[in-house]
Amino acid sequence: MKKDTSYINALENEAIYIIREVAAQFEKPVLLFSGGKDSITLVRLAQKAFYPAKIPFPLMHIDTGHNFPETIEFRDRLVEELGLELIVRNVQDSIDQGKVKEESGRYASRNMLQTTTLLDAIEEFKFDACIGGARRDEEKARAKERIFSVRDDFGQWDEKNQRPELFDMLNGEIDLGQNVRVFPISNWTELDVWSYIEKENIEIPSIYFAHKRKVFLRDGLIWSAEDDVVYRDEEEEIIEEMVRFRTVGDMSCTAAVLSEAATISKVVEEIRDSSISERGARIDDKRSEAAMEKRKQQGYF
Amino acid sequence: MEVLKIATAGSVDDGKSTLIGRILYDTKSLTTDKLEAIEKTSKQRGYDYLDFSLATDGLVAEREQGITIDVAHIYFSTSKKSYIIADTPGHVEYTRNMVTGASTSQASIILIDARKGVIEQTNRHFFINNLLRIKDVVVAINKMDLVDYSEDVYNKIKADFEDLMSKRDYQDQSISFIPVSALKGDNVVNPSKNMPWYKGETLLDHLEKLDKADIFNVGTPRFPVQYVIRPKTDEYHDFRGYAGKVYGGNLSVGDEVVVLPSLTKSKIKEIYFYDEKYETASRRSSVTITLEDDVNVSRGDMIVKENDLPTIEKQFTANVCWMDSKQLTPGAKYIVQHGINKVLAKVDNIHHKIHPDYSGIEEEVSGLGMNDIAQVSFKLNKPIYYDKFKNHRTNGSFIIIDSQSNNTVGAGFIQ
Numbered sequence: 001m002k003k004d005t006s007y008i009n010a011l012e013n014e015a016i017y018i019i020r021e022v023a024a025q026f027e028k029p030v031l032l033f034s035g036g037k038d039s040i041t042l043v044r045l046a047q048k049a050f051y052p053a054k055i056p057f058p059l060m061h062i063d064t065g066h067n068f069p070e071t072i073e074f075r076d077r078l079v080e081e082l083g084l085e086l087i088v089r090n091v092q093d094s095i096d097q098g099k100v101k102e103e104s105g106r107y108a109s110r111n112m113l114q115t116t117t118l119l120d121a122i123e124e125f126k127f128d129a130c131i132g133g134a135r136r137d138e139e140k141a142r143a144k145e146r147i148f149s150v151r152d153d154f155g156q157w158d159e160k161n162q163r164p165e166l167f168d169m170l171n172g173e174i175d176l177g178q179n180v181r182v183f184p185i186s187n188w189t190e191l192d193v194w195s196y197i198e199k200e201n202i203e204i205p206s207i208y209f210a211h212k213r214k215v216f217l218r219d220g221l222i223w224s225a226e227d228d229v230v231y232r233d234e235e236e237e238i239i240e241e242m243v244r245f246r247t248v249g250d251m252s253c254t255a256a257v258l259s260e261a262a263t264i265s266k267v268v269e270e271i272r273d274s275s276i277s278e279r280g281a282r283i284d285d286k287r288s289e290a291a292m293e294k295r296k297q298q299g300y301f
Numbered sequence: 302m303e304v305l306k307i308a309t310a311g312s313v314d315d316g317k318s319t320l321i322g323r324i325l326y327d328t329k330s331l332t333t334d335k336l337e338a339i340e341k342t343s344k345q346r347g348y349d350y351l352d353f354s355l356a357t358d359g360l361v362a363e364r365e366q367g368i369t370i371d372v373a374h375i376y377f378s379t380s381k382k383s384y385i386i387a388d389t390p391g392h393v394e395y396t397r398n399m400v401t402g403a404s405t406s407q408a409s410i411i412l413i414d415a416r417k418g419v420i421e422q423t424n425r426h427f428f429i430n431n432l433l434r435i436k437d438v439v440v441a442i443n444k445m446d447l448v449d450y451s452e453d454v455y456n457k458i459k460a461d462f463e464d465l466m467s468k469r470d471y472q473d474q475s476i477s478f479i480p481v482s483a484l485k486g487d488n489v490v491n492p493s494k495n496m497p498w499y500k501g502e503t504l505l506d507h508l509e510k511l512d513k514a515d516i517f518n519v520g521t522p523r524f525p526v527q528y529v530i531r532p533k534t535d536e537y538h539d540f541r542g543y544a545g546k547v548y549g550g551n552l553s554v555g556d557e558v559v560v561l562p563s564l565t566k567s568k569i570k571e572i573y574f575y576d577e578k579y580e581t582a583s584r585r586s587s588v589t590i591t592l593e594d595d596v597n598v599s600r601g602d603m604i605v606k607e608n609d610l611p612t613i614e615k616q617f618t619a620n621v622c623w624m625d626s627k628q629l630t631p632g633a634k635y636i637v638q639h640g641i642n643k644v645l646a647k648v649d650n651i652h653h654k655i656h657p658d659y660s661g662i663e664e665e666v667s668g669l670g671m672n673d674i675a676q677v678s679f680k681l682n683k684p685i686y687y688d689k690f691k692n693h694r695t696n697g698s699f700i701i702i703d704s705q706s707n708n709t710v711g712a713g714f715i716q
Contacts, residue, residue, distance in 0.1 A: 023528055053533075136374045137376045143375065144373050171638060173707035187376070
């Protein structure tokens, strides 16, 4: 039986309302775009919010330099087709400027380093609102996140002192130097996002669908061996498997799952039956039980 | 089908987080990795059971102290409904958290510890639920396993609670009582074998059967203009669309409308949702409206049906829940955000403070502290277009912002 999707309309209406509030309440908003399904969904919602006018703010991608090539290719095509403005800032530049130090070893990842590049870019462009695709169901620290989440001059999240949010009312009052992170799809689950992508027939990067890929196994997770980005020991053997990715973060911290799902409807079916949560394939959360909360306090998205 | 939002209320240690964890577990909403994390931590702490509260207490401080600090949102779905539970903690900032959670919910669960019965906190929880006009309230009498699943205990608590119900203001609230054990799983998702005397529904069955028509508050249509859309492209050269969300009731093409505050009359010409035109915009949809006449409309204005005007006033009286450690005092100035509209407001008078245990009111009030609920009147620097909260949940409520800290420091319900 096909599940009734009219509740997705309710989530969509809520998200459009939030995006319009951002455009109205802030002077320099930006949509943080990773090339992942959540930020692609945000772009569609923003199109809907302002139609027939264009989206009145730019997109910004913080590029770790370790993205899946498919994602970058997709990003550039989307921006061109929709005539959007795209800003790209590179983690590599932050490394070259000596602002952050590249991690080394088996679990090296540029995921943490993104924060510095992001905060620098916010300051450079004086962005006062950054729209992001984070969802409360992803992780338990994110479950406490507000829709308008205030960050101080240092980009930090004060989780114990958040503004209450009542009814539909969004308080975007901030001081100069502060900014607000806005999460229009806070109340969506992973399945909701996929159902929406299916319903709207939204195009997404190919790595979300099952494909043959050279991979290796570590700690029970499947890692891409197609590029040199993920550190691999000599004894970690390369094999070929049918896999897909459930998130498209930095390659060095995004593991694949075995899958035969090659179409959106198959993916939706697979997620409905799945017993491992989406972030279960993100090694950055496994560092400790409070990994996400710590990163958020420091200004991570 | 819509999303059903539920707020939970209970005192410290009533087992709220455990109840939510139990719902997630019994509906098989906990994924293997989350379950493994709970098993691991429960074992580390030396428990011989699974501590489901670990599924919801997301902050380090919460896990350390074994308490819930902040409102958490939990998502699960069954084949019938999608649910969002706002888990609202019951201690220090209880009023603030409960009001916040309840403001977006259509139903609520009030937990009572069967060993303690109806306590002062229960009064407060019920009072706030009633004040916010939550349509459906479930009183879950928890920890029945610790009172030998006694029917007498259940009946006593039910009778005590019914006594509270007789004093409430909003009488149309539907209230159900369910004896549960969140820890052991009785009557949460699965029926209990330990309480054959209870013939009613399980908690989940009750929620599954709630009818949409019964749980959503309706009123007359109100359309606050959020954003004016002017594409200025060749194709849409003269397009002037008013983007916003429809509250209360539906709006249709051809409706005779009035724009507030200018009181200009016009007619709805088109209703857009993205690139499609519709005849009717239903309640809670985010649409873009165009008008027949070239009238001046900007953000903060409100489009309503002719002959159905809200109150247009520069002052109002409201029940206020104060949420800040800095006191509200007569004469103090704040920003009042009513929907999307912001105005400057001055506290004119604090009429009286309300005792949420239904024991009465306090008339000599010099200021309001954290968690206080009081009747307050405000004077505004320009008019707002409001309805009474009892007639219109959205257009009858507002938040109070401290212009120095920018924080949301209170919420109000217009009388």
